[in-house]
Amino acid sequence: xxxxxxxxxxxxxxxxxxxxxxxxxxxxxxxxxxxxxxxxxxxxxxxxxxxxxxxxxxxxxxxxxxxxxxxxxxxxxxxxxxxxxxxxxxxxxxxxxxxxxxxxxxxxxxxxxxxxxxxxxxxxxxxxxxxxxxxxxxxxxxxxxxxxxxxxxxxxxxxxxxxxxxxxxxxxxxxxxxxxxxxxxxxxxxxxxxxxxxxxxxxxxxxxxxxxxxxxxxxxxxxxxxxxxxxxxxxxx
Amino acid sequence: xxxxxxxxxxxxxxxxxxxxxxxxxxxxxxxxxxxxxxxxxxxxxxxxxxxxxxxxxxxxxxxxxxxxxxxxxxxxxxxxxxx
Numbered sequence: 001x002x003x004x005x006x007x008x009x010x011x012x013x014x015x016x017x018x019x020x021x022x023x024x025x026x027x028x029x030x031x032x033x034x035x036x037x038x039x040x041x042x043x044x045x046x047x048x049x050x051x052x053x054x055x056x057x058x059x060x061x062x063x064x065x066x067x068x069x070x071x072x073x074x075x076x077x078x079x080x081x082x083x084x085x086x087x088x089x090x091x092x093x094x095x096x097x098x099x100x101x102x103x104x105x106x107x108x109x110x111x112x113x114x115x116x117x118x119x120x121x122x123x124x125x126x127x128x129x130x131x132x133x134x135x136x137x138x139x140x141x142x143x144x145x146x147x148x149x150x151x152x153x154x155x156x157x158x159x160x161x162x163x164x165x166x167x168x169x170x171x172x173x174x175x176x177x178x179x180x181x182x183x184x185x186x187x188x189x190x191x192x193x194x195x196x197x198x199x200x201x202x203x204x205x206x207x208x209x210x211x212x213x214x215x216x217x218x219x220x221x222x223x224x225x226x227x228x229x230x231x232x233x234x235x236x237x
Numbered sequence: 238x239x240x241x242x243x244x245x246x247x248x249x250x251x252x253x254x255x256x257x258x259x260x261x262x263x264x265x266x267x268x269x270x271x272x273x274x275x276x277x278x279x280x281x282x283x284x285x286x287x288x289x290x291x292x293x294x295x296x297x298x299x300x301x302x303x304x305x306x307x308x309x310x311x312x313x314x315x316x317x318x319x320x
Contacts, residue, residue: 006276055265076273087276112264176263214261219268223275 023057118208
């Protein structure tokens with residue numbers, strides 16, 4: 001039975017150049033029309049084995065798509081269905097939201113900042129919320145707990161924030177020694193300036209042990225309705 | 238120089254202190270397994286001995302050890318309720 005493996009939503013179909021899905025298995029890449037955008041899928045003989053090679057193959061195709069498209073929303077690894085329409089129909093119903101999300105990430109890349117040291121984290125400050133039931137209050141508390149307050153990051157990272165379109169901050173994975181991580185949505189036009197600022201920021205807080213990942217497709221900003229806390233006067237470039 | 242900067246826009250290439258050897262794998266797992274657009278469909282995941290939850294349609298995935306205490310993670314291969 002054929003396995004339709006979702007890869008990314010793009011603003012326009014990719015240029016007709018060979019995109020090889022062979023790292024995922026035997027098959028071909030197909031473009032499913034969603035209306036104002038397109039879903040790129042791999043039509044495979046069977047779903048790939050879940051291993052690092054398949055992760056790399058999925059990522060490589062998404063990166064290639066990101067090179068040719070102005071806006072790309074990477075799909076999470078593992079979204080597979082027996083029929084193409086099982087993937088396309090739910091997305092067609094969300095086409096307006098997807099176009100908004102594509103607008104958010106257009107012309108921008110994601111850079112992940114990780115801190116292996118630095119101050120202890122706190123919860124995000126509580127803000128006055130509109131009324132809601134117990135379930136809504138619980139979810140807001142959980143959301144605040146998952147989004148840490150990093151003391152001093154606003155000031156220390158100010159010159160980075162001025163270049164960002166958006167930032168998402170999460171608690172780190174203690175199994176890796178990571179204290180917290182920040183996903184930065186950086187306009188391509190600002191990458192060199194960002195790199196210079198990153199070096200200065202890293203040098204200013206050596207005990208934080210900051211690392212900056214390579215630019216890549218905006219996985220962290222692909223979900224619809226995701227938080228986009230633009231920080232800094234130069235944000236949303 | 239400009240070619241190198243194009244390849245390495247953050248100017249951090251070769252700086253082992255900034256980019257740990259496993260950064261790319263960490264980013265890969267972080268992005269592809271925990272981020273990205275979620276579509277209705279079947280997610281069947283298990284990677285390198287790490288238990289990941291098998292889910293049916295349009296549900297969140299998480300590592301087994303992040304579940305609430307007392308939860309028993311379902312195993313890959315268990316049938317989905319949705320069809």
